[in-house]
Amino acid sequence: MSTKDKSPAEQALRSQAEAIVRETGLAGQREAMSLEAMQKALHELRVHQIELQMQNEELRRIDAARERYCELYDMAPVGYCTLSEKEVILEANLTAATLLGVVREALLMQPLSRFVFGDDQVIYYFHRKRLIEVAEAQACELRMVKRDGAIFWARMEATIASNESGHPVFRVMLSDISDRKQAEGRLQLAACVFSHAREGIMITTADGTIVDVNRAFTRITGYSRDEALGRNSRFLASDRQDQAFYAAMRHDLIDDGYWSGEVWNRRKDGEVYVEMQTISAVPDVQGNIRQVVTLFSDITAIKRAEESLAASEELRRLFIEYAPAGLAMFDRDMRYLYTSNHWFADHGLDKRDLHGLSHYDVFPEIPEQWKEFHRRGLAGEVLRSEGDRFERLDGSVKWVRWEIRPWYNAQRSIGGIIIFTEDITANKKAEEVLREQEESFRLIAENLNGFVAILDADGRRLYNSPSYARLLGEREIVGSSSFDDIHPADRERVIRAFREAVATGIGQHLEYRFLMANGSTCLLESRSGIVMDDEGRTKRVVVVSHDITERRRADEKVQHLAFHDTLTQLPNRLTLHERLNHSMAASKRSGCYGALMFLDLDHFKPLNDRHGHEAGDLLLIDVAARLKRCVRETDTVARFGGDEFVVLLSELHTDKDESTLQVRRIAEKIRLSLSEPYSMIVKRDGMADHTIDHHCTVSIGVSLFISDEVSPDKLLKWADAAMYQAKEDGRNRIRFCLELG
Numbered sequence: 001m002s003t004k005d006k007s008p009a010e011q012a013l014r015s016q017a018e019a020i021v022r023e024t025g026l027a028g029q030r031e032a033m034s035l036e037a038m039q040k041a042l043h044e045l046r047v048h049q050i051e052l053q054m055q056n057e058e059l060r061r062i063d064a065a066r067e068r069y070c071e072l073y074d075m076a077p078v079g080y081c082t083l084s085e086k087e088v089i090l091e092a093n094l095t096a097a098t099l100l101g102v103v104r105e106a107l108l109m110q111p112l113s114r115f116v117f118g119d120d121q122v123i124y125y126f127h128r129k130r131l132i133e134v135a136e137a138q139a140c141e142l143r144m145v146k147r148d149g150a151i152f153w154a155r156m157e158a159t160i161a162s163n164e165s166g167h168p169v170f171r172v173m174l175s176d177i178s179d180r181k182q183a184e185g186r187l188q189l190a191a192c193v194f195s196h197a198r199e200g201i202m203i204t205t206a207d208g209t210i211v212d213v214n215r216a217f218t219r220i221t222g223y224s225r226d227e228a229l230g231r232n233s234r235f236l237a238s239d240r241q242d243q244a245f246y247a248a249m250r251h252d253l254i255d256d257g258y259w260s261g262e263v264w265n266r267r268k269d270g271e272v273y274v275e276m277q278t279i280s281a282v283p284d285v286q287g288n289i290r291q292v293v294t295l296f297s298d299i300t301a302i303k304r305a306e307e308s309l310a311a312s313e314e315l316r317r318l319f320i321e322y323a324p325a326g327l328a329m330f331d332r333d334m335r336y337l338y339t340s341n342h343w344f345a346d347h348g349l350d351k352r353d354l355h356g357l358s359h360y361d362v363f364p365e366i367p368e369q370w371k372e373f374h375r376r377g378l379a380g381e382v383l384r385s386e387g388d389r390f391e392r393l394d395g396s397v398k399w400v401r402w403e404i405r406p407w408y409n410a411q412r413s414i415g416g417i418i419i420f421t422e423d424i425t426a427n428k429k430a431e432e433v434l435r436e437q438e439e440s441f442r443l444i445a446e447n448l449n450g451f452v453a454i455l456d457a458d459g460r461r462l463y464n465s466p467s468y469a470r471l472l473g474e475r476e477i478v479g480s481s482s483f484d485d486i487h488p489a490d491r492e493r494v495i496r497a498f499r500e501a502v503a504t505g506i507g508q509h510l511e512y513r514f515l516m517a518n519g520s521t522c523l524l525e526s527r528s529g530i531v532m533d534d535e536g537r538t539k540r541v542v543v544v545s546h547d548i549t550e551r552r553r554a555d556e557k558v559q560h561l562a563f564h565d566t567l568t569q570l571p572n573r574l575t576l577h578e579r580l581n582h583s584m585a586a587s588k589r590s591g592c593y594g595a596l597m598f599l600d601l602d603h604f605k606p607l608n609d610r611h612g613h614e615a616g617d618l619l620l621i622d623v624a625a626r627l628k629r630c631v632r633e634t635d636t637v638a639r640f641g642g643d644e645f646v647v648l649l650s651e652l653h654t655d656k657d658e659s660t661l662q663v664r665r666i667a668e669k670i671r672l673s674l675s676e677p678y679s680m681i682v683k684r685d686g687m688a689d690h691t692i693d694h695h696c697t698v699s700i701g702v703s704l705f706i707s708d709e710v711s712p713d714k715l716l717k718w719a720d721a722a723m724y725q726a727k728e729d730g731r732n733r734i735r736f737c738l739e740l741g
């Protein structure tokens, strides 16, 4: 082996041996040494050699240990560094360099604070301050920044030591705790989720014993955590689901590891509600179920909403089905969704389920124009017609009112269209009849010999036939009050009658005076009829009136003629009879006497004969006037015929003599009055007026009466008889009937 190949330890041993030889002078005296001495020297040399070899071996072990230490130091799972008093890195192991993302050489002489995350510098500061203050090992957790900017969580443990020079140094141990921190974060998050989850969470053992619940559990079930823990989850069950349901649930859980579905439970307050549950089994390494996690949410509101949606869907279906018109709802592809019963009838279809069928398959012959309408409806347009005329195959005419409009889905986009059709043939016919009737009414109103007015319930004019122009002139009268033109004396009566008609619905028959535009008054006879609305309230009043002024005058004339003497205008025999009956009835009631005077002019005939009938007439008229002046307003002076007059005196006295006295005085007064001279001017055609002076007397027969014991005819006969007596006694005198006297 050459020197070159020897290890430094061997070389050192050789040098040592050579030195020994030189000391003992062995080299110079080799020949002089005895064999024994040489053997002894050789032995010592060998002992030295062995000792040296042993020392070398020890040194090798120390070197190997140092190497292992350095390797351990560098490759330790934590970073080590030594900091100077001024916190500068003096020494660092490889792990520390790796942690901080730099090569070890670049780390040296850098302040460690440079690698501490900005927000956590304060942690580092207090950590070091405390370390110096208490001089005991300190630990903290903070974020550090690698050279490339990546941040990691580190645990920093530091102690104070002294270097060879006795100066304090800091020994710092760094470990990356990012994973732990993340795990802690995840755990915190999980705890937070568990605690704050909207869903209820219940953790049970495999046999169902509750080991934990979250806040939502309490909110949903009403049971607090303490009330739930340790109980079997079965305590929540309601009786809405039977044992078989729960057995199937357990079966699925064992087989599949989870179960999901609706469960009806009972809250603490007793209310049964529905949960949507997801149950997951948590197995151990052997696959045995260790825990069961149940996530649940209260879907009662959703369930109710679903039920009400289903109910409203049903309502919509019924609403459409029984709509009193043809109604069909289509989707965007013109497929039937809902159909009313009328739709079938209106379209000549047999009742069947059209749901899902295309409208165009149901009606293959549908005209292109209708398809265009559908397209426009699906594009958002609303189309309608108040009445389209269709001719049926049999030639009959059908009128249809229709409308197409889009419907919108929950997303506010067009979901399809709704087609509405209504067979209005009957309406059209009714309208036609109505129009004809209106035309007929107009013709009647305009040609009627009278006045037609339509008033509202307050009496305002809505319509007046053209004939009203004769009464009211050409002024605009629509909207005016129909009462304004009624004579003030009749107005209140008419208004009262009108209101009664409106209130009762019964038309009235009235006569009243009407103020005409020309200032004159006419007499109208009106009959009203009531037009009611659907609720039985008076809506309109139709009044048909006639001008009865002339008729009334004629009637009055006839009436007058029937009951009066045309020459003297005095009541005639008929009237006298009537009044005599009244007077006798009054006498019966009052107990007063009445009297009947029968008068006959004396020698009247010669006047006629000498001066003509005109002169006689004038005298009769004068006699009538004088007779009226002789009696009270309540008494009656009647002309009986020719030159005969009758005076009826009523209510004389209850005493007969007194009554007789009164009658005698009046009869005398008459006699004297009629015996006054007459002067009559007779007019003759083409000749001058002729004045005739005449003297005339009267014979008077009187008959007293009380009550109605005697008939009027008999009374007249008695008075007549008394009058004849007066004639016979020489005329111009008064005679009383002796029958009663």
Ligand SMILES: Nc1nc2c(ncn2[C@@H]2O[C@H](COP(=O)(O)OP(=O)(O)OP(=O)(O)O)[C@@H](O)[C@H]2O)c(=O)[nH]1
Pocket: 567, 600, 601, 602, 603, 604, 605, 606, 608, 612, 613, 614, 615, 616, 617, 620, 641, 642, 643, 727
């Ligand atoms: N001018 C006129 N004469 C009438 C009318 N009605 C009847 N006379 C006449 O009246 C006369 C009635 O005659 P009397 O009463 O019989 O005879 P008198 O002359 O009055 O005789 P005494 O009654 O006996 O005194 C007749 O000549 C009738 O023609 C009438 O309306 N006008």
